[in-house]
Amino acid sequence: MRGTFATLALSLALAACGQGSSGGGNVASVRLANPQSEQLKGMSEIYRNLGLRRAIMDSGQRCKKSEGGAYQQDYKNMAMWTTHCVDSGDWAIFISPGGEVQVRKCTDAASLGLPPCQRSAPTAGDPSAAKKGR
Numbered sequence: 038m039r040g041t042f043a044t045l046a047l048s049l050a051l052a053a054c055g056q057g058s059s060g061g062g063n064v065a066s067v068r069l070a071n072p073q074s075e076q077l078k079g080m081s082e083i084y085r086n087l088g089l090r091r092a093i094m095d096s097g098q099r100c101k102k103s104e105g106g107a108y109q110q111d112y113k114n115m116a117m118w119t120t121h122c123v124d125s126g127d128w129a130i131f132i133s134p135g136g137e138v139q140v141r142k143c144t145d146a147a148s149l150g151l152p153p154c155q156r157s158a159p160t161a162g163d164p165s166a167a168k169k170g171r
Contacts (some may be wrong), residue, residue, distance in 0.1 A: 069134040074116030077132075078108060084098065089120040092130050096140040097124045112152055119143065119154045127153050 070153060077085050091105035100122035107116045110124035115131040127143035129151065 039048070066113065069114050070134055071116050071132060071134045072131070074075070074108065074118070074132045074137045076117075077118065082106075084111075086120065089118060089128075090122070091138050092132075092138045093120075093122065093125075093128055098128075098140060101125075109155055110152060115139075117152060119156070127154050129155070 065128060074084060077088055080088065086103040086106045089106040090100045093100040093103070101124040103120045103122055106120035109119050109129075111117065112131065115133050118127055118130040118132065120130065129143055129146060130143045131139040131141070133139075141149060145151075146153050
């Protein structure tokens, strides 16, 4: 009987957690798997840049050559990647867990309420970094 009472008391105490007036204490954050983004992370730099270039071109935009492609952050369950196209500037590529892709110009990010693009530091041995002054 004593064990049953202790179990009941513990159950009631746990059930009462988060019942206060704080209003947002028990909010769970769920991060969905994003296999396409993980695949990009595992690629060599040249293939990652080619993949990001293809995403831009598939959205109907111009990109002669993609450089400096890098994962930036998660944004609303999407992986945000950034890259620089030599002919059309900086781009943000958003990849959903289902593989859908949205492409936006970095210059439009603020007006669209998106996170600002952050250029990644050049990788060691990147010959293009020296001539661009990055």
